[in-house]
């Protein structure tokens with residue numbers, strides 16, 4: 001099976017390239033310059049040459065704060081581009097698996113978010129990703145939209161790498177303790193995406209299509225996540241960094257973030273039998289590679 005995935009250096013595309021060889025699946029990464037999400041002509045040209053069985057739409061404008069001042073560009077990259085890719089997939093009669101985000105929700109709900117809950121993004125990034133979900137669903141019924149969250153990995157830019165970098169020069173860090181979600185390893189996402197892509201290309205069942213939540217098991221605040229990272233750092237090289245637990249109000253940012261980002265993964269478990277490992281276990285795996 002051949003999977004075309006958008007982007008070249010991103011976390012999820014990098015994880016797919018690594019995990020694809022383990023799973024015996026050919027992964028073809030398509031990104032700039034051949035495929036630029038702001039250039040519709042490049043989107044139409046590239047996939048018919050690759051002849052994939054499934055397209056994975058992983059490329060995105062992910063700079064959450066910067067998107068507040070570049071909302072138009074975020075919409076082109078996160079909504080118009082992926083919608084055009086879904087149209088291409090429709091023309092090729094193949095499924096598209098698209099990555100979306102917890103940031104499509106407001107964070108005001110008390111419990112876990114399920115797939116049918118009302119969306120209500122509170123940031124430009126979240127609005128652009130929601131528009132992407134809607135465009136894809138309208139363009140190609142043969143789609144799976146995977147809402148994940150708090151992605152980290154040995155690749156690209158992410159919270160784990162930021163914490164380790166800051167730890168080089170600091171003994172204590174202020175980290176928000178009133179936003180709750182589930183850190184998710186891109187390596188675990190890649191394994192799930194490959195399993196889902198295999199099922200989709202073999203089975204037309206419409207129950208396999210639609211929106212699914214896909215996050216690491218367990219939950220944490222960003223402060224909990226930072227503490228787990230620094231616990232791993234201490235074990236590895238003895239460096240001690242303490243976390244001062246602060247509120248969102250004490251950490252002003254251009255973009256608002258949901259206070260509650262916790263997503264129920266029951267639908268994915270029931271439909272596909274997929275459950276991601278606990279975030280603490282996967283954090284250790286990533287720290288082992290980074291340290």
Ligand SMILES: NC(=O)C1=CN([C@@H]2O[C@H](COP(=O)(O)OP(=O)(O)OC[C@H]3O[C@@H](n4cnc5c(N)ncnc54)[C@H](OP(=O)(O)O)[C@@H]3O)[C@@H](O)[C@H]2O)C=CC1
Pocket residue numbers: 006007008009010011012013031032035036037038057058059060061062077099100101102129147148149150151152156157
């Ligand atoms: N990171 C996170 O915490 C979360 C991410 N997601 C979603 O998961 C998906 C994967 O995220 P992640 O791997 O972390 O993303 P990254 O930020 O690591 O990578 C972004 C990717 O998008 C590509 N890209 C950006 N702009 C363009 C463009 N104009 N044309 C072509 N490619 C472009 C980049 O290209 P290049 O290779 O050239 O740099 C890169 O490969 C995204 O859809 C994201 O919205 C969902 C929840 C959380």
Ligand SMILES: Cc1cn([C@H]2C[C@H](O)[C@@H](COP(=O)(O)OP(=O)(O)O[C@H]3O[C@@H](C)C(=O)[C@@H](O)[C@H]3O)O2)c(=O)[nH]c1=O
Pocket residue numbers: 062063064101102103148149150151158159162173174175176179222251257
């Ligand atoms: C660096 C730093 C961040 N923070 C806070 C800010 C923020 O609330 C939280 C996480 O910071 P980040 O900049 O990594 O967060 P952010 O870029 O908003 O992460 C999001 O990215 C997009 C792409 C998604 O789709 C989301 O699921 C989520 O992963 O931690 C601190 O409290 N202290 C710090 O030293």
Ligand SMILES: [Mg+2]
Pocket residue numbers: 062063064
């Ligand atoms: Mg960020």
